[in-house]
Structures are given as C-alpha cells and as structure tokens.
Amino acid sequence: MSGPAPAVRGPSDGASEVAAVSMRGITKRFPGVLANDRVDFEAAAGEVHALLGENGAGKSTLSSILTGLYRPDEGEILLDGRPVQFASPRDALDAGIGMVHQHFRLVEPFTVAENVALGDRRDGRSLRLDRRRIEQRVSELSQRYGLAVDPRARVWQLSVGEQQRVEILKALYREARILILDEPTAVLTPQEAERLFVALRQMADEGRTVIFISHKLKEVLAVSRRVTVLSKGRSLVTVASAEATPRSLAALMVGRELDEAGTSRPGRIAGACLLEIEDLWVSGATGADALKGVSLRIHAGEVVAVAGVAGNGQRELAEAITGIRAPRRGAVRLEDRPLRGGDPRKAQAAGIAFVPEDRFGTGVAPGLSIASNLVLRSYREPSHSRGPLLRLSRIRARALELIARYKIAAPGPSAPVQPASGSCGPDRDATAVPGLWRWRTDDPRRGSPRERRRDWGAPRP
Numbered sequence: 001m002s003g004p005a006p007a008v009r010g011p012s013d014g015a016s017e018v019a020a021v022s023m024r025g026i027t028k029r030f031p032g033v034l035a036n037d038r039v040d041f042e043a044a045a046g047e048v049h050a051l052l053g054e055n056g057a058g059k060s061t062l063s064s065i066l067t068g069l070y071r072p073d074e075g076e077i078l079l080d081g082r083p084v085q086f087a088s089p090r091d092a093l094d095a096g097i098g099m100v101h102q103h104f105r106l107v108e109p110f111t112v113a114e115n116v117a118l119g120d121r122r123d124g125r126s127l128r129l130d131r132r133r134i135e136q137r138v139s140e141l142s143q144r145y146g147l148a149v150d151p152r153a154r155v156w157q158l159s160v161g162e163q164q165r166v167e168i169l170k171a172l173y174r175e176a177r178i179l180i181l182d183e184p185t186a187v188l189t190p191q192e193a194e195r196l197f198v199a200l201r202q203m204a205d206e207g208r209t210v211i212f213i214s215h216k217l218k219e220v221l222a223v224s225r226r227v228t229v230l231s232k233g234r235s236l237v238t239v240a241s242a243e244a245t246p247r248s249l250a251a252l253m254v255g256r257e258l259d260e261a262g263t264s265r266p267g268r269i270a271g272a273c274l275l276e277i278e279d280l281w282v283s284g285a286t287g288a289d290a291l292k293g294v295s296l297r298i299h300a301g302e303v304v305a306v307a308g309v310a311g312n313g314q315r316e317l318a319e320a321i322t323g324i325r326a327p328r329r330g331a332v333r334l335e336d337r338p339l340r341g342g343d344p345r346k347a348q349a350a351g352i353a354f355v356p357e358d359r360f361g362t363g364v365a366p367g368l369s370i371a372s373n374l375v376l377r378s379y380r381e382p383s384h385s386r387g388p389l390l391r392l393s394r395i396r397a398r399a400l401e402l403i404a405r406y407k408i409a410a411p412g413p414s415a416p417v418q419p420a421s422g423s424c425g426p427d428r429d430a431t432a433v434p435g436l437w438r439w440r441t442d443d444p445r446r447g448s449p450r451e452r453r454r455d456w457g458a459p460r461p
Contacts, residue, residue: 018080019043020177021041021097021211022043022077022081023040023077023078024075024076026062026075027075028070028072036233037232038074038075039062039235040235046207048212048225049212050213050228051214051230052214052220052229055215057230057233060182060213063182063213066180067097068087068088068093079178096176098180099180100184101182104164106163107155108156113138115155134151135152139151145168145199146198147168149162149165157286160315164184164188180211181211184196185219189307200223225240226239226240227239227249231253271299274298275297275332275334277295278295278331279294279330280294280331281328281329282313282316283328290316291327321339321347323343326341334351367417369414370408370410370415371414373417374395396413
C-alpha cells in the first residue's frame with residue numbers, strides 16, 4: 001500500500017527561485033463559515049501547478065481572492081516577490097492575472113472577437129473597435145495554441161467546449177502571465193482535454209504560470225509539475241507530480257488510506273428496449289442540420305455513451321430526446337409510445353430526466369434558493385402545491401431530505417444556489433457561501449460610503 005507522496009519545498013525542473021505568485025497565510029471567513037484557513041500556496045513561472053481538492057475544499061475561494069473577487073481577511077499575496085493588494089478584479093487583470101471560470105463569463109449575442117475585446121482597456125480607448133485587427137489577433141492566438149474557434153461566430157452558436165476556448169483566448173489576448181483554470185475539463189471530452197493539456201504545456205514553456213484547479217486525479221498528474229492539496233479550507237502539502245500517484249493524492253484529499261476496490265462487475269443481460277430513436281433530423285442553432293438521420297436503441301439495464309468532439313450534435317440529440325428541441329424529422333419513442341417534440345414537460349412526465357452541460361444557463365435558477373431549485377420540476381405536484389399556492393413547509397422538508405441524502409454542502413435549504421459548490425456563482429466552493437449583501441469595512445478609506453466595497457458576487461437579499 002503506497003503512502004502519501006513526499007512533499008517538495010519549492011520550484012523544480014529549472015523554475016525560478018522567486019515564485020511568480022505566492023499566497024501566505026490566506027484566511028477568508030463568511031458568516032458561519034471559515035472558507036480558507038491560513039492557506040499557503042506558491043506557483044513558479046513556467047510551470048503548470050495543480051490545486052487539488054474535493055468540492056468544498058476552498059479552491060475557488062482561494063482563486064477568487066487571487067483574482068480580486070474577494071479580499072482576504074488575513075494573509076498576503078506576492079507577485080514576483082512583491083506584495084500586492086487587489087481592490088477589484090480590474091486590479092488583478094492589470095497585474096496580469098486571468099481566470100477561466102467553470103461557468104463562463106461571456107455575452108452570448110456578441111461574437112467571439114467582441115467577447116475577447118470586451119473590457120480590454122487597450123481596445124476601449126477609441127470610440128470604434130478595429131474589428132478586423134481583433135479578429136486577426138484572435139485567429140493568430142487560436143492557431144498558435146490549437147484552440148480552434150471562428151472569431152466571427154456568435155457565442156450562443158458555440159458548444160460549451162468552444163466557449164471555454166473563447167475564455168482562454170480572452171485571457172491570452174490580454175497577455176495574462178498567470179492563468180487560472182477552474183475545473184477546465186468538466187465539459188470536455190477526453191480528446192478535447194488532451195488538446196487542452198498540450199496548449200497549457202505550451203503556455204508554461206513560454207514562461208506563463210498556469211494554475212489548474214481540479215479534483216480529477218489522473219488529469220492533474222498528466223498535466224502538472226506540482227500539486228498543492230487543499231482539504232476543508234486548509235493547504236495540506238505540495239507534492240511533485242512525478243512522485244505522486246492517484247491513490248496517494250486521494251489519501252491526502254480524504255485524510256486516510258483508501259482500500260483497494262475491485263473494478264470488475266458481474267455481467268448484465270439487457271432488458272427490453274426502453275428508448276428508441278429513429279431517423280432523427282435536428283437543426284442546430286445556426287439553422288444547419290446538427291443531426292442527420294440518427295437512430296439509436298437503448299435497453300433497460302444499459303449505460304449507453306454518446307461520444308464525440310464538442311459541436312457534433314450531442315447537445316441537440318439530448319435536447320431532442322428531452323423535448324427541449326423539436327426534431328425536423330424522425331421519431332423518439334419511450335416504451336413504444338411516441339414523445340411529442342418540443343414539449344419538455346411531457347418528456348419529464350414520461351420519466352426522462354436531463355442534466356444539461358450548461359448548469360448555469362439551463363440547469364438551475366441561480367437567484368433562487370436551494371429548496372426552490374430542488375422543486376422546480378415538481379412544484380405542480382399536490383405534495384408541493386395546492387392550486388396556485390405553494391406548500392412551503394413541505395418544500396422545505398423535501399429539500400432537507402435531499403440535502404441529507406445527497407450530501408449537498410450548504411448551510412440550509414434557504415441558501416441561494418448561486419455560490420454553492422459546483423454550481424454557477426463566482427465562488428463555487430461550498431465552504432464559501434456568503435449569503436449576505438454587505439459593505440466592505442476593511443478599506444482604509446472607509447469614511448465615505450462611495451469608497452466602501454462589497455464582496456464581489458455576494459448575492460443581494
């Protein structure tokens with residue numbers, strides 16, 4: 001049984017002795033929650049450094065502090081050995097820090113080039129944008145790093161994987177020298193993830209610092225030089241990736257050695273056909289056919305995978321099955337009963353559930369509470385409503401039951417979904433649930449209300 005990997009004290013493989021970014025003793029508190037507890041973190045120029053931890057470990061809170069979204073209650077940040085303080089995300093951007101959030105910050109009606117240039121001060125000094133120059137620069141960056149995307153395409157026309165490329169290109173366009181990626185492979189196929197790793201290694205070879213936030217052990221070891229493990233808001237250890245194993249990292253994350261688990265499963269005999277898709281033709285966002293005559297049969301007891309590079313019709317297939325998108329031709333049958341296209345309520349009533357790839361845009365209502373989100377699909381049922389009136393006590397009881405059953409890390413059913421771990425807020429760690437709109441009082445210029453600042457992204461009541 002292998003033990004935890006040995007810790008290393010500083011940069012290796014020729015990295016600079018002075019860390020590109022250093023965070024010392026970072027502490028961040030929210031009402032009733034200690035999100036970061038004296039966290040130490042250091043990453044060198046020219047390396048991919050992984051920040052590893054379970055949901056709720058404090059990873060996103062730490063990155064939000066580094067990008068100016070939050071201010072630490074204690075501790076300091078150093079860039080190239082010089083102390084810095086960020087009063088806003090703009091200060092972090094000006095210092096050369098860029099971040100690709102798990103849920104993207106893009107304006108869907110805008111083109112790729114417009115999103116890349118949006119908010120960039122160099123392009124905002126003139127009343128008119130030089131679109132051709134911006135598009136040319138975006139094309140150059142996409143070709144250089146293998147992040148293929150059409151600079152003239154509208155963001156709403158792109159797959160989630162393609163939208164992630166736009167976010168990375170946006171940071172590169174602004175010449176970020178420290179790039180933070182929060183769970184970047186969550187929406188990618190294995191092939192896309194490998195291409196992303198190639199691009200990240202190229203960025204590190206050019207002298208950039210890449211901070212790779214994840215909980216996927218094999219990917220962390222595949223792309224990073226070093227790994228810092230966080231658990232329950234604390235930094236446990238920094239290890240060399242070459243000397244670590246998935247099992248040793250998992251032991252650090254959970255605080256104990258894991259037993260060997262067998263991977264073999266008894267064979268299953270497929271049952272009757274449950275879902276049948278026949279000659280399905282579906283139009284995509286651009287009007288062109290995303291699906292062309294797709295046929296598929298899924299039997300009881302089966303797990304069927306649909307694989308392919310992002311943008312090749314997987315989303316349209318899922319939306320056609322669940323009634324979100326009406327097919328142009330073909331049929332979807334559940335237990336030999338045809339499902340009417342374009343009617344998601346009928347599909348849901350028939351027993352089809354859907355977890356979309358874009359949790360922020362179509363999965364949850366971020367401004368509502370956890371309890372409200374948990375009954376969004378069932379609030380019409382008699383157990384949750386009586387006529388036009390909601391049975392709030394029953395909804396709360398149901399939410400408490402689901403929170404306990406599925407171990408949803410949240411202070412309670414009334415907490416907003418937006419900042420919850422793995423959801424869609426600017427801070428997705430469960431340990432950082434502000435739940436309050438509050439003015440900053442740690443600004444030395446606090447005498448004037450105009451100079452007070454609030455925690456960026458904290459939900460307003």
